[in-house]
Amino acid sequence: MARPIWRRFCRVIRMEFSALPDEVLLHALTFLTPATLLRCRAVCRRWKQLALHPLVWRSQTLRISGGRNTNKGMARHRQLRLATVVLRLAPCLGLLKVSDFGKVFDVVGPALINNSKFSLYDLDISFRSSDAFMVAMVLDRQASFGRLKAVRLRVLGHASQDAAVRRLGGLLLQLIRTPGLQSVEISIPSMPGDVTLPPLERPVLVSASLQRLSFVYNRGYFDLHLCVLLKLHTATLEEVKIATFDAHAAFLLSRMPRLRKLQCTVMDAMPLLQHCPSLRALRLDLRVDAGLHSTRARLSGLAAFLRAAGTRLHSVELVFGDDKPDELVDVVACLGGPGTASAALRRLAFSHSVTEDAEKPLLPLASILEHLPDLTFLDIDCVATDAFLEALDGSVLPQLLGLAVYLPRDVCKHVWSHGQRLRAVLRKNPRLHVVMKGNDCDEFCVCEFCQQYTCHHVPGDLKCIMYSHPTGARCGLLHDAHLEMRVFCRWF
Numbered sequence: 213m214a215r216p217i218w219r220r221f222c223r224v225i226r227m228e229f230s231a232l233p234d235e236v237l238l239h240a241l242t243f244l245t246p247a248t249l250l251r252c253r254a255v256c257r258r259w260k261q262l263a264l265h266p267l268v269w270r271s272q273t274l275r276i277s278g279g280r281n282t283n284k285g286m287a288r289h290r291q292l293r294l295a296t297v298v299l300r301l302a303p304c305l306g307l308l309k310v311s312d313f314g315k316v317f318d319v320v321g322p323a324l325i326n327n328s329k330f331s332l333y334d335l336d337i338s339f340r341s342s343d344a345f346m347v348a349m350v351l352d353r354q355a356s357f358g359r360l361k362a363v364r365l366r367v368l369g370h371a372s373q374d375a376a377v378r379r380l381g382g383l384l385l386q387l388i389r390t391p392g393l394q395s396v397e398i399s400i401p402s403m404p405g406d407v408t409l410p411p412l413e414r415p416v417l418v419s420a421s422l423q424r425l426s427f428v429y430n431r432g433y434f435d436l437h438l439c440v441l442l443k444l445h446t447a448t449l450e451e452v453k454i455a456t457f458d459a460h461a462a463f464l465l466s467r468m469p470r471l472r473k474l475q476c477t478v479m480d481a482m483p484l485l486q487h488c489p490s491l492r493a494l495r496l497d498l499r500v501d502a503g504l505h506s507t508r509a510r511l512s513g514l515a516a517f518l519r520a521a522g523t524r525l526h527s528v529e530l531v532f533g534d535d536k537p538d539e540l541v542d543v544v545a546c547l548g549g550p551g552t553a554s555a556a557l558r559r560l561a562f563s564h565s566v567t568e569d570a571e572k573p574l575l576p577l578a579s580i581l582e583h584l585p586d587l588t589f590l591d592i593d594c595v596a597t598d599a600f601l602e603a604l605d606g607s608v609l610p611q612l613l614g615l616a617v618y619l620p621r622d623v624c625k626h627v628w629s630h631g632q633r634l635r636a637v638l639r640k641n642p643r644l645h646v647v648m649k650g651n652d653c654d655e656f657c658v659c660e661f662c663q664q665y666t667c668h669h670v671p672g673d674l675k676c677i678m679y680s681h682p683t684g685a686r687c688g689l690l691h692d693a694h695l696e697m698r699v700f701c702r703w704f
Contacts, residue, residue, distance in 0.1 A: 241268045266303045273307040299323035309336040314343035324350045331357035338366040344379035348386040355390040362395040384437040391418040400429040420445045426453040482513040486520035499533030515546045522549035527559040544573045548580030561591035570594035581608040591616035606640035616647040638680040646678040
């Protein structure tokens with residue numbers, strides 16, 4: 213009896229793994245998990261060498277949880293056991309992610325500090341402020357190998373003691389001294405107002421290498437540490453996210469030749485940022501604090517900056533808080549540029565922490581629409597008023613492809629989307645896609661459109677986008693990638 217065809221085919225094309233070159237085997241091993249790689253060491257002597265090759269472990273990720281979960285106690289025990297073996301045998305690791313570092317320090321700490329043959333490329337740690345000294349020791353050890361490229365530090369809880377806050381200062385100083393970093397993310401929660409940090413020691417100079425910096429804290433305790441980081445890496449920084457009001461930070465940002473993306477609060481000396489030649493994306497936090505860090509006194513400088521930089525910025529997002537004074541809303545009108553030249557904005561988004569008075573920025577926005585000829589996406593993050601929809605008459609914003617709005621309360625999504633006002637907007641702007649957020653319809657909706665058109669059913673957790681062109685038409689917009697929408701309705 214003849215063998216099945218598939219068996220004969222396999223016999224013909226069969227090739228022993230031992231005949232494959234090392235390059236092919238190494239590439240195949242990169243797709244395995246750390247636990248499987250350790251088991252591959254028992255196959256043969258050659259596999260033992262390949263399974264511990266640095267190129268294989270460069271792409272591996274190891275996650276260690278310090279939380280306590282009785283339902284997953286055995287899984288956590290195996291996780292810590294695997295981490296101990298990996299940190300002892302592996303030559304390096306692409307990403308080490310540890311949550312609540314203090315609870316697992318006894319297990320992984322000695323291996324991270326004492327192992328002279330293990331190095332990290334990416335370190336992601338969440339820890340208590342009281343454990344900052346242990347994290348600093350790990351950073352010091354990994355800095356000596358020179359492979360560490362990215363660091364993410366998240367402080368859990370609140371720093372309620374002076375000693376804990378001082379430990380954080382020492383950790384930041386160690387981070388400043390670490391050479392070769394390309395990405396740094398630091399998140400520190402609120403701290404008491406009576407803590408005084410000692411003067412910052414003169415740091416060891418390191419070569420500029422940092423490309424991405426995210427440093428979020430409050431009350432200005434670590435302004436000196438931030439300014440040192442900005443000064444050391446002025447020549448290489450491309451993306452910066454900070455939350456400070458220090459004027460010196462604005463001065464340092466203005467000297468960065470490669471700065472492309474900036475996310476910040478309204479700082480003192482904001483007009484200095486107009487000298488950033490490569491700045492293209494800006495996210496401004498306009499939430500007004502009536503206390504020490506009030507932004508109202510800085511709005512005049514912000515307006516001057518937005519007018520001057522309007523001809524270069526391609527993306528702007530404004531974050532509004534509970535308080536929306538008139539002088540804050542009027543800043544929106546400055547996005548139209550200096551008046552002599554049209555703005556270069558392609559994406560404009562608003563973000564409101566509360567829905568009250570969310571429509572206030574629409575009035576100054578409508579007055580500058582004719583100065584935004586290149587705008588392709590607009591997110592107003594509120595209900596579109598009739599006056600604003602009337603302003604979209606087809607002649608302004610000729611390149612607009614996406615408009616994101618919130619629906620009115622107690623109004624069915626389908627009733628609003630098929631209303632006369634939106635129909636008129638889509639007729640005048642045939643390339644427009646209207647993204648609707650909020651007021652999700654469910655199976656109990658009894659509106660006439662839900663009853664007549666079954667294709668309009670939208671699950672409650674999804675957003676909906678309306679467009680008037682045929683489904684297969686080329687609109688110049690990738691729906692899924694650009695707008696991140698998953699459900700589409702079409703109206704003719």
